[in-house]
Structures are given as C-alpha cells and as structure tokens.
Amino acid sequence: MDEKIVLQANKICKSFHDPVDVQILKDITFSIKKGEFVSITGKSGCGKSTLLYILSTMDTDYEGELLLDQEVMRGRNEKQLARIRNEKIGFVFQFHYLLNEFTAVENVMLPGLKLGAFPEKEVREHAMEHLNKLNIGKLAEKKANQLSGGEKQRVAIARALINNPDIIMCDEPTGNLDKANSLIVFDIFKKLTEESHQTLLVVTHDLEFAKNTQRIIEMDDGRIIKQ
Amino acid sequence: MKLRLIFRIARSLLLARWKQTLLAAIGVTFGITMFIALLSFMAGLNDLLDGIMLNRTAHIRIFNEIKPNIHQPINTSAEFKDSYNFIRSVKSGSSRQEIYNSGAIMHALRKDERVAGIAPKITAPVFFADGSVDITGIISGIDVQAESSLFHFSDYVMAGNPLDINNIPNSIILGKGLAEKLMAGIGDVIQITTVQQEQFPLKVVGLYESGIQELDKVQSYASFSTTQKVIGKPNDYVTDIQVKLKDISKAPAIAKEYAQLFQTDAEDIQTANAQFETGSFIRTLISYSVGITLLIVAGFGIYNILNMMIYEKMDSIAILKAIGFSGADVNHIFLVIALSIGIVGGLLGILFGFLFSLVIDQIPFVTASLPTVRTYPINYNPVFYFIGSAFSIVTTYLAGWAPARKASKIDPVIIIRGK
Numbered sequence: 001m002d003e004k005i006v007l008q009a010n011k012i013c014k015s016f017h018d019p020v021d022v023q024i025l026k027d028i029t030f031s032i033k034k035g036e037f038v039s040i041t042g043k044s045g046c047g048k049s050t051l052l053y054i055l056s057t058m059d060t061d062y063e064g065e066l067l068l069d070q071e072v073m074r075g076r077n078e079k080q081l082a083r084i085r086n087e088k089i090g091f092v093f094q095f096h097y098l099l100n101e102f103t104a105v106e107n108v109m110l111p112g113l114k115l116g117a118f119p120e121k122e123v124r125e126h127a128m129e130h131l132n133k134l135n136i137g138k139l140a141e142k143k144a145n146q147l148s149g150g151e152k153q154r155v156a157i158a159r160a161l162i163n164n165p166d167i168i169m170c171d172e173p174t175g176n177l178d179k180a181n182s183l184i185v186f187d188i189f190k191k192l193t194e195e196s197h198q199t200l201l202v203v204t205h206d207l208e209f210a211k212n213t214q215r216i217i218e219m220d221d222g223r224i225i226k227q
Numbered sequence: 228m229k230l231r232l233i234f235r236i237a238r239s240l241l242l243a244r245w246k247q248t249l250l251a252a253i254g255v256t257f258g259i260t261m262f263i264a265l266l267s268f269m270a271g272l273n274d275l276l277d278g279i280m281l282n283r284t285a286h287i288r289i290f291n292e293i294k295p296n297i298h299q300p301i302n303t304s305a306e307f308k309d310s311y312n313f314i315r316s317v318k319s320g321s322s323r324q325e326i327y328n329s330g331a332i333m334h335a336l337r338k339d340e341r342v343a344g345i346a347p348k349i350t351a352p353v354f355f356a357d358g359s360v361d362i363t364g365i366i367s368g369i370d371v372q373a374e375s376s377l378f379h380f381s382d383y384v385m386a387g388n389p390l391d392i393n394n395i396p397n398s399i400i401l402g403k404g405l406a407e408k409l410m411a412g413i414g415d416v417i418q419i420t421t422v423q424q425e426q427f428p429l430k431v432v433g434l435y436e437s438g439i440q441e442l443d444k445v446q447s448y449a450s451f452s453t454t455q456k457v458i459g460k461p462n463d464y465v466t467d468i469q470v471k472l473k474d475i476s477k478a479p480a481i482a483k484e485y486a487q488l489f490q491t492d493a494e495d496i497q498t499a500n501a502q503f504e505t506g507s508f509i510r511t512l513i514s515y516s517v518g519i520t521l522l523i524v525a526g527f528g529i530y531n532i533l534n535m536m537i538y539e540k541m542d543s544i545a546i547l548k549a550i551g552f553s554g555a556d557v558n559h560i561f562l563v564i565a566l567s568i569g570i571v572g573g574l575l576g577i578l579f580g581f582l583f584s585l586v587i588d589q590i591p592f593v594t595a596s597l598p599t600v601r602t603y604p605i606n607y608n609p610v611f612y613f614i615g616s617a618f619s620i621v622t623t624y625l626a627g628w629a630p631a632r633k634a635s636k637i638d639p640v641i642i643i644r645g646k
Contacts, residue, residue: 086551
C-alpha cells in the first residue's frame with residue numbers, strides 16, 4: 001500500500017519571459033509515495049516555491065508532465081483543476097490566509113462544503129474533530145482575525161485536512177512563526193504522517209525543520225541537486 | 228448545496244463591509260425612489276394636462292359641416308360628362324347644420340359595441356345683452372346626465388347644481404368669464420338675442436369653469452328643450468353627436484366608418500388634437516431619460532464599491548481559489564453580491580418611491596383653471612414600479628459583471644507569491 005505513488009513530476013521546466021527569458025526550473029523529476037513526509041529546501045530564489053505552485057496545479061504555465069494520483073494534469077480546464085485542488089490537495093501557506101469574515105470552524109468547513117460529499121452537519125463534525133485533534137477546539141467559534149499566528153496556522157492545517165486529501169502541500173509553514181509555534185506545527189505534521197499516513201510536501205528554507213523530515217529534496221538554481 | 232455556499236460567502240463578504248454595502252444600496256434605493264416618484268408625478272401631470280382637453284372632448288364628433296354641395300347638376304348632365312367643369316361662387320344655400328335623421332343615428336350608435344356612450348348636443352350662436360352692448364356667445368344644448376357621465380361636465384360647474392337646467396324651465400349655466408362680463412350671478416335673469424333677432428330671458432342657475440379662459444368667455448349651457456325653444460327648432464333638432472369609445476386609439480378608423488355609414492361628417496380626436504399627443508410623448512420621454520440616468524449613476528456607485536471590495540479581498544479570492552473554488556464560483560459570488568445590493572436597494576426604492584408619491588399626492592395644488600384639482604396629481608401606474616425593479620436588477624448586474632469577471636480572473640499564484 002505504501003508503494004502507491006501520489007505525486008509524480010516528469011522533467012518539469014519553467015521559464016519567465018518578462019523582461020528576459022530566465023529558466024527557473026530545469027528538468028525537475030521526482031515522485032512522492034503515499035505516507036511520505038518530504039521537504040524541499042534550497043536557497044531563496046532557487047525556484048522551490050515556483051515548483052510548489054506548479055505541483056499544486058495553480059500554475060499551469062510549465063513544460064513537462066505532472067501526475068497527481070496517477071492522473072495527468074495537463075489539458076484540464078480551470079474548473080477541473082479547482083475540483084482537484086479541492087478534493088486531493090490540502091494547502092498550508094506561510095501567511096495563514098484564513099478568511100477573516102468567517103469563524104475558525106467555518107474556515108475549516110469551507111473546502112468540505114465546496115466538495116459537498118457530506119451534509120453540512122457532518123462537515124461541521126469533521127471540522128470540530130480536526131480542530132480538537134490540533135488542540136484548538138475551544139477557539140472554533142472565534143473569528144479568524146481574533147486568533148494568534150500559531151493558532152491561525154493550526155486552523156489552516158485543519159482546513160487542509162478536511163477533505164482527506166492525497167497530499168498536503170505547505171509553503172514555508174513555519175516561516176512566519178516563532179520557535180515554540182514552529183515546534184508545535186512540526187509535531188502536528190509528524191503525528192499526521194505517523195498516525196494517519198498523511199502524505200506531506202513541505203517547502204522550507206528552515207534547515208532544522210527539513211532535517212527532521214523523512215526525505216529532503218535539495219534544490220539549487222532550478223535543479224534538484226540531492227534527494 | 229453549492230448555491231447555498233456561494234450565497235453564504237457572498238453574505239459574509241457583504242456583512243464584513245456593511246457600511247459600503249449600505250452606501251451602495253442607498254444609491255440604488257435613491258435612484259429607484261426618484262425614478263418612481265418622478266415618473267408617477269410626471270405621468271400624473273400628463274394625465275391632468277391631457278384631461279383638460281381630452282376629458283371633455285368627444286372621441287368622435289358627428290356633425291354636418293355647412294359647405295357647398297359637391298354634387299352640382301352640371302356634373303351629372305350627360306352632355307358635359309367628358310368635360311372639366313368650372314363652377315364659381317357656389318353657395319351652400321340648401322345645406323343645414325342639423326344632422327339628418329338624428330334619432331336613427333343615435334339608435335344605431337347606442338347599439339354599437341365599441342361605443343362607451345353618446346351625448347347629443349345643439350350648438351346655437353347667440354348674443355348676450357349687456358346693457359346696450361351685445362356679447363357674442365354660444366349656448367350648447369346638452370343632455371346633462373350623459374354629458375356628466377361621459378365628459379365630466381358636472382366637475383366643471385363651480386357654482387350651482389348642473390341638474391337645475393333640466394328642472395328649472397328657461398335656465399342657463401354661464402361660463403365664468405361670461406358671467407363676470409355680464410355681472411350676473413346665480414338667480415339673475417339675463418337677456419339673450421338669437422341670430423333671428425328674437426329676445427329671450429333666461430335664468431342663471433350655475434357657473435361653469437373649464438380651465439380654458441377663452442372658452443369660458445363665450446360658452447354657456449342650457450337643456451335641450453330650452454335651446455330648441457330659443458332658436459325655434461323642433462325637438463328632434465340635433466347639430467352634434469359626441470361619441471365616446473371604449474378604445475380611444477380606434478377613433479380614426481371608426482370615424483371614417485361612421486362618415487360613410489351616416490353620410491355626414493365625423494371627426495376623430497387624434498385628428499382634432501394632434502398636438503396633445505406630441506406633448507405627452509415628449510414629457511414622458513424626458514421623465515424616463517432623467518429616471519434612467521439616476522439609475523445608471525447608482526450603477527456606477529455599485530461598480531466602484533465592488534471594484535474596491537475586490538482589491539481588498541484579493542487574499543480571500545486567492546485562498547478560495549487555492550482551496551478549490553473555480554473562477555466561475557468566484558464570479559458567481561461577486562454577482563450575487565451585486566444582485567443582492569440591487570434587489571434590496573430596488574425593493575426599498577419601490578417602497579420609498581411609493582411613499583414619496585403619497586407625500587406629493589398630499590401637497591396642495593390649487594389653480595383657478597383646474598377646479599377639481601386640490602393636490603398635485605400622481606399616477607400610480609404599476610408599470611413604473613415594474614420598470615424600476617427590473618432596471619435596478621439589470622443595472623446592478625451590469626455593474627457587477629466587470630468586477631466579478633476581474634475577480635474570477637485573479638491568479639492566486641501572483642497574490643500568494645506577492646506577499
């Protein structure tokens with residue numbers, strides 16, 4: 001079961017054309033199996049964030065081949081890609097990006113409501129389960145802008161989990177957090193992989209964080225130099 | 228489910244900026260309120276102005292024009308059949324003002340389904356004696372009941388009871404201007420002289436004010452029998468038959484038909500009063516253009532506010548897209564926002580428009596020429612309310628369309644990377 005490949009990148013290249021042609025990513029090829037906790041590290045500007053946006057299907061302007069859950073992503077329209085992001089990918093960003101108009105639990109529920117696989121009552125129950133698991137159940141009814149940075153990031157993780165995604169992608173999840181909160185977040189990730197076999201892909205320049213993951217992909221100047 | 232979610236997100240975004248939302252809705256409300264109040268008021272005024280003339284004008288007037296006979300003997304003579312005959316100074320000698328066979332015509336008209344009612348009339352030119360001076364004027368012999376029910380005659384009798392001309396023998400209702408010239412009041416007896424130089428005393432039982440001063444200076448009314456007596460004609464003498472139709476727009480066609488059928492002259496209201504229609508049309512056009520301008524201005528208000536909201540909510544839009552909302556979903560969210568502003572603003576506008584109309588309807592408006600009007604006129608035509616609500620929705624939809632499209636095109640990568 002662990003051998004199932006969740007994400008596969010084949011020779012992904014990307015160039016920016018403005019103002020001059022610059023190749024950002026060169027022949028990126030790797031794959032992630034189910035249950036793996038992978039980190040991508042590298043210096044600032046080495047293209048790791050760009051790679052993440054391509055892997056997350058939000059950026060469609062690239063060459064090469066991307067397979068999520070053994071399905072080719074190229075040639076799908078914007079609506080289909082949105083559906084895939086909703087169903088198969090969970091996101092955690094550096095800046096927590098919660099919707100301030102909603103409470104914590106509603107923020108978690110949003111992707112679930114969008115997917116519409118369960119009635120609202122069940123989605124709420126699932127959301128509460130996730131929040132409780134992350135020790136922030138008591139903050140559920142607070143508005144997103146009343147939470148601290150660490151709390152927000154945990155709400156964002158709960159939101160990423162709500163649809164039981166194949167993979168959770170994180171862009172510098174601890175980049176904006178203090179040491180204590182970074183540790184909490186890391187522990188959560190660790191627990192997720194160990195207990196629920198959740199696949200995780202984390203982009204970070206925090207080497208200490210990366211060191212503790214199962215597998216490190218190191219990038220430099222648009223290439224993978226070590227995995 | 229999906230629609231409910233979109234409505235929910237739209238509502239949250241709206242409530243998060245409720246002051247802006249309120250401002251946008253007030254813009255629409257104001258536009259619709261003014262649109263409805265303005266159109267109701269203008270339409271009311273239009274009806275009033277038209278009413279001055281049209282209420283008292285027959286839709287078709289059947290009469291006999293005094294003119295030379297077109298069938299001259301020389302034209303029927305076989306000898307001159309192929310020549311072109313010039314006849315000079317033809318007199319209309321044998322022509323009479325009276326409608327021939329008026330009883331049968333009236334009987335036929337009353338049976339016609341398209342006719343709402345008829346009122347026969349006698350027009351008799353007379354002189355009113357004012358000391359040694361004679362004032363020229365007209366006595367119209369009328370059927371008071373028919374005239375009142377069809378042409379609102381009793382509304383314009385400002386003093387006295389119009390029915391008295393039937394009840395009191397040899398009585399007359401004078402035009403206001405005429406009564407002032409003769410210095411006659413109700414109960415006074417005035418002397419008239421007919422064209423045939425016969426003197427006749429008549430008792431004043433009422434005063435009439437039409438709103439058209441020139442008319443009030445010459446016009447007076449008496450009963451049929453009184454008028455026939457004054458000019459010495461038999462009791463089947465009728466000079467005009469005024470016809471009111473159920474549908475005024477058919478008047479020209481029916482007038483032509485009657486002229487043919489009864490071998491007499493028939494004039495329709497559209498031909499007689501063409502300038503009124505033009506006036507009404509122009510006034511309506513002006514009020515619609517002002518009203519629609521108001522709504523378009525309100526639409527731009529919504530456009531601005533939605534645009535601002537999109538700039539503020541860039542992050543939220545990016546995150547919605549990242550967690551699986553498609554461009555179409557985002558587009559729908561902003562369209563729902565725009566349309567809710569339009570619908571709420573529009574409904575309030577309709578309510579306030581109605582209330583505003585009620586207020587205008589209470590403002591006193593007294594003018595000598597319009598004796599029956601006490602307050603400013605309002606036309607409560609539901610069509611205005613319908614147009615107002617339809618237009619509020621269309622304007623807000625169009626105002627929301629471009630910003631919503633812009634929102635749906637936002638690339639989440641650019642927003643997230645830009646941080």
